[in-house]
Amino acid sequence: MSGRVIVITSGKGGVGKTTASANIGVALANTGASVCLVDMDIGLRNLDILMGLENRVVYNLVDVVEERCKLRQALVKDKRMPNLSLLPAAQTRDKTAVNSDQMKKLCLELKAIFDFVLIDSPAGIESGFQNAVAGAEEAIVITTPEMSAVRDADRIIGLLEARKDEITQYRLVLNRIRPKMVANSDMMGVEDVLEILSIQLLGAVPEDEDIIISTNKGEPVSGTDNTKSGLAFRNIARRLRGEEVPFMDMNAKNDTWVTRIANFFNPVRV
Amino acid sequence: MQVFNWLFRVPTGTAAVTAKDRMRSMLVADRLELPAGRLEVLEEELTAVVARYFDLEPETTRFDIQQIDRKAALTANFRLVRSKC
Numbered sequence: 229m230s231g232r233v234i235v236i237t238s239g240k241g242g243v244g245k246t247t248a249s250a251n252i253g254v255a256l257a258n259t260g261a262s263v264c265l266v267d268m269d270i271g272l273r274n275l276d277i278l279m280g281l282e283n284r285v286v287y288n289l290v291d292v293v294e295e296r297c298k299l300r301q302a303l304v305k306d307k308r309m310p311n312l313s314l315l316p317a318a319q320t321r322d323k324t325a326v327n328s329d330q331m332k333k334l335c336l337e338l339k340a341i342f343d344f345v346l347i348d349s350p351a352g353i354e355s356g357f358q359n360a361v362a363g364a365e366e367a368i369v370i371t372t373p374e375m376s377a378v379r380d381a382d383r384i385i386g387l388l389e390a391r392k393d394e395i396t397q398y399r400l401v402l403n404r405i406r407p408k409m410v411a412n413s414d415m416m417g418v419e420d421v422l423e424i425l426s427i428q429l430l431g432a433v434p435e436d437e438d439i440i441i442s443t444n445k446g447e448p449v450s451g452t453d454n455t456k457s458g459l460a461f462r463n464i465a466r467r468l469r470g471e472e473v474p475f476m477d478m479n480a481k482n483d484t485w486v487t488r489i490a491n492f493f494n495p496v497r498v
Numbered sequence: 499m500q501v502f503n504w505l506f507r508v509p510t511g512t513a514a515v516t517a518k519d520r521m522r523s524m525l526v527a528d529r530l531e532l533p534a535g536r537l538e539v540l541e542e543e544l545t546a547v548v549a550r551y552f553d554l555e556p557e558t559t560r561f562d563i564q565q566i567d568r569k570a571a572l573t574a575n576f577r578l579v580r581s582k583c
């Protein structure tokens with residue numbers, strides 16, 4: 229078996245890489261695929277918290293690379309979904325603890341076991357990013373519709389383009405969209421960002437308080453409820469599996485007929 | 499004086515339109531690793547070269563940088579009055 233290794237990356241920090249990794253991972257696992265979430269944010273471990281698995285971490289990625297344990301020993305299986313595992317980051321080391329060759333080797337091992345290997349990468353374009361993309365053949369670029377995040381995403385896209393021998397496909401996830409503000413032309417919408425970045429859309433995720441609630445519970449929204457953000461992440465997972473899922477309308481409801489007409493001509497979609 | 503058309507244009511309109519305009523010119527400069535002021539120098543030199551061969555209508559000269567996919571394309575437009583030789 230050979231799985232797909234997909235890196236989730238952004239340039240700017242705090243735009244939703246870890247949130248997207250957890251949610252896409254859970255959604256993919258719910259479609260029946262076997263999934264491994266890899267936390268490459270060495271020194272700033274977060275993914276275990278979002279997954280509610282922080283109490284079950286024994287070994288970590290650096291232990292595997294430095295051969296203090298077997299890969300299988302470091303993988304934390306999610307009890308709710310036996311086909312979902314987490315390979316946690318080391319919390320007390322830094323980005324220099326691994327190198328690109330070690331990551332390539334690790335990814336080869338992982339994709340022999342799992343259908344999907346999702347790599348949550350650290351912010352920035354330095355060694356942490358280089359290591360995170362080293363073993364990947366696909367990328368998901370995350371940004372919010374803010375100018376500074378879009379600029380940094382463009383930088384990442386440039387770096388991914390330069391690796392097109394290894395990274396064969398990259399698509400965009402636009403996170404934290406506020407449909408009402410987009411409808412009022414107070415911020416850029418999906419079409420605006422796509423046009424600026426000239427990149428294919430994988431999905432758009434609305435700003436959603438349920439993300440904060442679900443993070444606190446350790447249960448990613450895509451697995452549990454009927455929130456808009458959860459649906460957006462499930463759609464992303466289905467598109468990753470090759471399904472053609474139409475981009476859904478996520479315009480603000482209860483608006484006036486004027487904004488409805490405006491929305492008709494310039495809809496916001498997930 | 500000629501200006502590079504939408505690049506470095508002072509944006510007007512809604513916050514979304516302004517953001518998009520600013521993003522476009524910022525990313526053109528980022529992707530080309532273009533230092534500030536460089537285009538103005540190019541503009542002067544190009545105009546000087548064409549002006550050696552033709553009388554120009556200087557007010558109508560236009561330079562544009564457009565984004566085609568992720569590449570930039572430069573267009574210069576000179577109105578020629580007559581040949582100089």
Ligand SMILES: Nc1ncnc2c1ncn2[C@@H]1O[C@H](COP(=O)(O)OP(=O)(O)OP(=O)(O)O)[C@@H](O)[C@H]1O
Nearest residue numbers: 241242243244245246247351404434435436439440
């Ligand atoms: N769609 C959303 N709606 C509301 N809050 C969100 C959304 N997406 C992310 N957040 C919040 O934004 C914050 C940053 O998210 P996250 O940790 O996933 O970003 P990151 O890109 O992994 O950050 P870092 O660069 O530090 O690793 C979190 O508090 C998260 O709950």
Ligand SMILES: [Mg+2]
Nearest residue numbers: 245246269274
């Ligand atoms: Mg993170």
